[in-house]
Amino acid sequence: MTPKEELEQEAYDCGVPVDYINFKSDQLCGLYIDGSIALKSGMSTAQATDTLAEELEHHYTTVGNILNQNSVVNRKQERIARLRAYDRRIGLSGIIQGYRRHCLNRYELAEYLGVTEGFLQEAIDCYKEKYGTFAELDGYIIFFDPSFGVMEKF
Known part of the structure; x- marks a missing residue:
């Protein structure tokens, strides 16, 4: 099983659907929202796996909507999820x-x-x-x- 498949299986086992979609924004690669992960279609395997790792960590660590990164609390939650994704990958x-x-x-x-x-x-x-x-x-x-x-x- 590839690392990407392992993360997809982990998400499935946790009841977190993973969908690949076409985002209107070129800057957005992934999003964890309402218990689901949305990933940008067409990414390389490495980029999709990196993004999936981070979004899965948001599932484990993030509370509420943290899209507004002007908030210190939101930036802290983003940093925690990213650090865990870096450690994982x-x-x-x-x-x-x-x-x-x-x-x-x-x-x-x-x-x-x-x-x-x-x-x-x-x-x-x-x-x-x-x-x-x-x-x-x-x-x-x-x-x-x-x-x-x-x-x-x-």
Whole structure:
């Protein structure tokens, strides 16, 4: 089963319908509303999977209508759902796995993880906000600043 199929199955198991539709807005890729997920038709598999992961996390974490991102409470709920989606699709362990598989740049890492480069960059930026300049896990150091990289501790 592909990651996208696994997320679709999870949504089904939770009673959350997933529909692929043509949004009038080019900027909108997904929406969780009234217990259902709507995804933009025609996205790449990676983009659809990234978006589905985030919208499924909204199902688990979001209360009410958070479309107005001028509200601090709404922005916080959006950030929580996105961070959980990044952790689900990438995570610090995924970055380390990519390093172990000799991924040499963000493109190769995104390809290895099956995510879009944009989603990967957003995750890196979010991890930098969460952890600071670096994070340590399982004998590895993941650097977020001044540049992104992974180093094995000796």
